[in-house]
Amino acid sequence: MHESGELPFVPAMVIVFAYIAFAATWEEFIIRGAMLTNLAEGATGFVPRWIAIGLAVTISTLVFAFLHGAKVTHLSQYGYYLIAGLILSGVYVLTGELALSIGFHVFYNFTQSAIFGLGHSQQTPELLAVDIVGPSRWVGEEGLVFVGFAILGGLLLLAYIRWRDGALELNDRITTYNTR
Template sequence: MGPRTLLWNDAERRPRALLRVVLLVVVTALLAIGTSLGAGGALGGVRTALEAAFGEAAATAASAVLGVALTGGVVSLSTLIAGRYVDRRHLRDFGFRLDRDWWLDCGFGLALGAGLMTLLFLVYLAAGWVRITGTVQPRAGFAVRFLGLVGVFLLVGVYEELLARGYLLTNAAEGLVGWVGERGAVAAATLVSSLVFGLAHATNPNATTLSTVAIVVAGVMLAAGYVLTGELAVPVGLHVTWNLFQGGVYGFPVSGLGVGASVVVVETSGPRLLTGGAFGPEAGLLGVGAMALGTAAIALWARWRTGALAIHPAVTTPDLRAGGEAVDAERWEPRPDE
């Protein structure tokens, strides 16, 4: 295998998977630099104008949404640019087919995230590790602040899933499938994308080794929804309500960060190993248990939807623009031997 073959796939007429990921990093860095130079002082000015016009609560909520939208916009735009011109993919091949089945799966993900976090809250409450000290805080401007949280977590759920699962996991699986087979490639790609996901949260406030490992496990849970359906509907929905209910409803920290508004105000105690302490429930062993339960629920859902548990071919077989063999995800059915 010559140097050119190591970097270029002649059959697919595009760079190899590792080079595609490197090019995505380069595109993202260039867009981030350009955006920071162009919008450095703009957000501060927007916040000042909003505070003067609508008050502090609206300004805080809008500033948070705009900040996340800026980050998410850079990540999403760079991913779509790299996907179109480097990967040669259709937009739908990032896991956003957005048909009726997509929204049904997304609804399941939304319900699952809310249900898992509610279960954790009830377990903490029954064990005496959480004490409710108030409700609907802060009172002033709560509705606006809560809507801001919904916007923030929606944006985070979309762009983090697009990057970690839609792009990174897919490219890793495609690059490895010829070496270790379909199952080995998907397992390795899931591990790689989940490790990146965990390390991305390793510098958050109150992060520990256990919290990083737990976020890696969360990455595996989220990846299961993508691997088994070929769409990001389940992981996006799950990601959104897992964060929203953890912080905005039950008042826990979200990956070590306070959210500034919650339906329930709590004080937590109990062993940090089980509860996650100041990082939030997802960093404790009970949170990891909830992730295992969530992964099992996703598998059951996928089996109910398709009649079998199988890796969706869209994860390992690209549907390339202007060439390549297409995978019709809408008409795909698992093979009998799977």
């Protein structure tokens, strides 16, 4: 420890990464892995599969946005969390795997906060300190700049899934109950 009681940069970054990775992984397992999957499995048979998945995505995305609502000061800022939830849910229902959702969630949160210093909800060491100045609706943590980065990341994920899997189709694993 330094005289001021702060950790050196590299150990601090490792701790921040571990914290962010744990939190994002937990959110993905609970929101997508458990909630979305159980809602889709439960609705399938009562409604067509695509409607069941759509309802599951919608409800889990609303819960995701609501859980992040403590940081929201204006109702319009929920849009950022709704978009993030849709992206993470979309990746999951197209692949049937949590790995891409978890990886994107960890990468996005870590790069925004610890690499660029743009996250305001936690204090982290920063590799680069990017100081974007302007109205909060544009540059705040839930501002349109962040929305743009989230959408760009989502489009890149869709392109990757299309390249990897050859098609963008709902994955059967989301609605098929597995007793294993």
